[in-house]
Amino acid sequence: MHVGFLVLLAASAVRLLIRHELDEGTVAALELAAVVGLLYSAGVLLWNRAPRPVLFGWLAGVIVCWVALVWAAPSFGFAGIPLLFVALRLLPVAAVVAVAAVLTAATAAAWGVLTGFGDPMAFVVPPALAAMVVGTVVELRREGDRRKRVIADLLRARDALAESHRRTGVLEERERLAREIHDTVAQGLSSTGMLLRAADLSWESDPERSRHLVRRAAEGVHENLAEARAFVQGGAPAPLSRGTLRRALADLCRSLSEETGIEAALTCDGELDGLPGEVEAALLRVAQGALANVREHSGADRAAVSLARIGDRVTLDVRDDGRGFDPGAPGPGGGRGFGLEAVRARVAGLGGEVTVESAPGEGTGLSVSIPVREDA
Structure with a gap:
């Protein structure tokens, strides 16, 4: 110009x-x-x-x-x-x-x-040209201002969305760590404490049993360290890195029987090899949490764990003949308890379903069903 x-x-x-x-x-x-x-x-x-x-x-x-x-x-x-x-x-x-x-x-x-x-x-021509030029440029300027406002709004929305995604990621990771800690470290420490208390009570009357309980407590601590390293690194649970899901569940039942005297049995049915890693990890964590509740709260004499695959779904059932509870009643402190909520969140993340059947004096049954693709 x-x-x-x-x-x-x-x-x-x-x-x-x-x-x-x-x-x-x-x-x-x-x-x-x-x-x-x-x-x-x-x-x-x-x-x-x-x-x-x-x-x-x-x-x-x-x-x-x-x-x-x-x-x-x-x-x-x-x-x-x-x-x-x-x-x-x-x-x-x-x-x-x-x-x-x-x-x-x-x-x-x-x-x-x-x-x-x-x-x-x-x-005629000068006023007409001036009017057209001014009108066109003014409208272009207004359109440019509108676009600048839209771009500014989009940038603010992008920044807000990025911050929201960051916060969501932090919360999801925090929730994952909380679930893993609850299902591994917290339960392992609880089991270790029970073993050490039992060893202390029998130290004078049965030293050999006390030493056995202390060794089991030391093994539990070692297992918990391996579990902690696994979930911090985002890897598979330690028992699954050493063997199959079937073996890991059998070890859980055997440990429960040896440490508490509760008769725990495992039954498996269907084709269970080749399940997706995240499904196996979820089933193992659910079983760990359910058996920890049997150990600490049920007062049961027997517990049964069953794992089965029917069509495109795999199911896990954990049942005991203990004192039971009212699933609709609030737990200690007015909440429903972190363990059951953690199970629901974990299973829901895989598109599965959780069913709890219990009543005071009638034992407890926890059933989990997770879909599995045929080509998984």
């Missing part, structure tokens, strides 16, 4: 020299055109460095000098078109309308002088 103004200014000066004799009026017009060109060039040099108020004053000075130039030599009226775009670039809409009116009037008057006021287009 700056180059366009200077080119039109130079072209108008050449036209003035071609069409008019070099008299005092022509020389004065050329001198004024040189002043306008120098003033405009100074503004171009300061365009990206001068503050906005200075540019406002510069544009006002250019327009005033240009109007005087047009009054002296109407040929310079066409240079008003770039000035309109410069005003659109610098000024607010209300000021642009005022500048457009001044530029349009000067251009129409210059055209009228050149045509002897006999061409009605002199009074």
Whole structure:
């Protein structure tokens, strides 16, 4: 736009020299055109460095000098078109309308002088062009402002969504660690404490049994360390890294029987090899939690664990003949207990279902069903 103004200014000066004799009026017009060109060039040099108020004053000075130039030599009226775009670039809409009116009037008057006021287009074309240019640029500016607001909203929404995802990830990881700690470390420490208490009670009367219980407690601590390393690293549970799910469940039942005297038995049915790792891990953790409840709360004499695969679902049932409870009643502290809620969350994450059947004095049954794809 700056180059366009200077080119039109130079072209108008050449036209003035071609069409008019070099008299005092022509020389004065050329001198004024040189002043306008120098003033405009100074503004171009300061365009990206001068503050906005200075540019406002510069544009006002250019327009005033240009109007005087047009009054002296109407040929310079066409240079008003770039000035309109410069005003659109610098000024607010209300000021642009005022500048457009001044530029349009000067251009129409210059055209009228050149045509002897006999061409009605002199009074139609400049206002029409000015109106179209101003309307188009103003609408483009508004559309640009709307897009900037939309982009800003999208960026804020993106940042909020990213923060939400981060918080969700933190909460999910915290919940995962809480479940793993509850199903491994907490239960292992509880079992170790029971073994050590039993060893202390029999230390005088049966030293051999006490030593056996202490060895079992040490093995439990070692197992818990392996489990802690596994879930911190996000790997498979330690028992599954050493063998199959069937073997891990059998070891759980044997440990329960040896440590508490509760008769625990495992039955398996169906094709259980090749289950997805996350399904095996979930079933093992559920069994660990259920048998820990049998150990600590049920007062049972017998417990039965059954694992079966029927079609595209694998089921795990853990039942005991203990004291039972009311599943609808709140647990200690007014809650339902973290263990059962952790089981539900773990199984729900795999699209499975959890059923609890119990009543006071009638034992407890926990049933878990998880879908398994045939091509898993």
